[in-house]
Amino acid sequence: SQQGEEDPQALSIQEGENATMNCSYKTSINNLQWYRQNSGRGLVHLILIRSNEREKHSGRLRVTLDTSKKSSSLLITASRAADTASYFCATDAGETSGSRLTFGEGTQLTVNP
């Protein structure tokens, strides 16, 4: 079954508001990553949080990780119309042959001007 599940599936907010997306997973992980995908494009890496970290910041992004609950959240503060995209969490169990990511189903974020 899919490792990552995200909610909400879709989120619509006004410019300037904060957006919070959640991700849950099932098995032990080495790290959890968040990616962004504009419509019809490839994925862009946003932020990585390791299993021994609880919170991480990057610009307007804040990611939390709770390994006891097997969940993570991505907060985008002061959203902009350009933040409109799909956001995916991806878990990495950590293998020697390469980083194998298992993606969640994604949250479609729409930021209205």
Add this chain to the structure above:
Amino acid sequence: DAMVIQNPRYQVTQFGKPVTLSCSQTLNHNVMYWYQQKSSQAPKLLFHYYDKDFNNEADTPDNFQSRRPNTSFCFLDIRSPGLGDAAMYLCATSRDPGIETQYFGPGTRLLVL
């Protein structure tokens, strides 16, 4: 500046007609991945190469093959495309095992008629 390049961006093929998608990278990364992403779904890993070592996912159909003739190039061959193979195919790279961030190309959208 393009780091992971996929050609073509759009590919139309006929049912049962073999098709090859290509990916090249200027990052000199050791690991290259192929993902399949169907509409509004999560990217799904098909296989990856760590250098010349091929790692197939257990549920990847035999219809899908891959070649990596050198560090820079990786190909996805679909031997007999079916209607269900219509999807976005994403190529990604990572520097080494244990270096977790993946860099994605823009994707090739495959249409099967």
